[in-house]
Amino acid sequence: MNRTPLYPLQKQLGARFMDFGGWELPLQFKGILAEHKAVREKSGLFDISHMGQVWAEGPGAESFLNGLLTNDIAALPPQKGLYSVMCRENGGVIDDLYVYRLTTDRFLLIVNASRKTADLDWIRRHRPGGVNISEQPEAAAVALQGPDSPDLLNLLCAPALALGRNGVGAFTIEGSGCVIGRTGYTGEDGFEIFASAENLRRIFQKIWELGEPRGLNLCGLGARDTLRLEMGYRLYGQDLDEDHSPLEAGLGWTVRLEKKEFIGRDALREEKERGPKRRFIAFRPTEPGVPRHGGKLSAGNQIAGEVTSGTFSPSLQAGIGMGYVESRFAAAPLAVEIHHRDVPVSIVKLPFYHK
């Protein structure tokens, strides 16, 4: 099992670990509900070192990435980040990722841990001359999220406060170099900090030392999942995979069909014209209960689709879910299978949670 450079520290601080696609990562510290609340009201610190960090550098990097990703990389200015998906020719999603443009010719891609090998394989296969692709060795990262995170980071790295939403830059914390993006997976203001293993251990300890007295919580994957689901953020492997297109997944806003040639464009254009076969929906059961991954979605006595992500929303104190249904059922009254029962659902517009 893989362990991150922060494993020993987190173990010492009371983490309960779980297997996350071959990574031994904290499930929780104090408890999922407490950690969730801390992020919505104060701040939380997550180990995201398992995520892949891939550098694309060189004079051809912009046009290479623009041909590889669905979103418009040419329109991304230096020191900004952008969410995108990467598709196969047939429009199937290889991965969803975050692209940070540090300088004109230097990009950092943050990819899902479970997809790192497949991503690198795909990226390298298409790489032209003039672009260097490298995986960050001993990659490590944390996400500091929540309304108190700017004030907390201000104590350690005041210059990073100049970053706007999705801004990115190179900074120094306590003498340790790092890359900081004002991004996250929780829907709160916050920062993601990328550094070498050694630097990140120091940064993590410093943040914890200054943050704990102010109400900072260490957070695990349990809270990461409830927080991202309240915002409707997709999770690769559940909500996204190679059998679904970004249009079906409701991520049409990341697909810039009008830009220059990119992998998957023809298939996606055609799919857009004829309409996607499946629709991604977000819903709430009309009775108490929690939808779960794999639960059936039905329309009358017909199977309409399946729940891809479901959980209890601590902010709404109710079950929430997302999933795919065949397009012909998109307007039909639907029910979700909860604990061997079909419970009618109401369709909602994302996000589930509004500040």
Added chain:
Amino acid sequence: MKPEELRFVETHEWIAPDGTVGISDHAQHEITDVVFVELPKPGRVVKSGEAVAAVESVKAAFDIYAPVSGTIAAVNESVTKTPGLVNQSPYEAGWLFKVKADREEERNGLMTHETYQTFLKSETH
């Protein structure tokens, strides 16, 4: 209630001498924060091993099985209002229901707290 006075089953429920049933401290820890509890109706006749209640945590839903055969005599309404009681106080305020056993001896055949601890060790290794 002292855990030493309780009897346990392999599905992690406990039962007190007066028929009160709940889930073990180990179980509440494993399932993470409880967010919903569904309890049986008083008067329902249940068989040992039958799923009679459900406890749902942030992570997943779990069936709760009757440790002995009998009749549901009472349920703890406060855990349906405050599900977190199951985590905070698994042996006291977080009890789930009370069952009037058909045969008092059935309880005596279940695991003692000590045997249950040994069982947990064998289960996790």
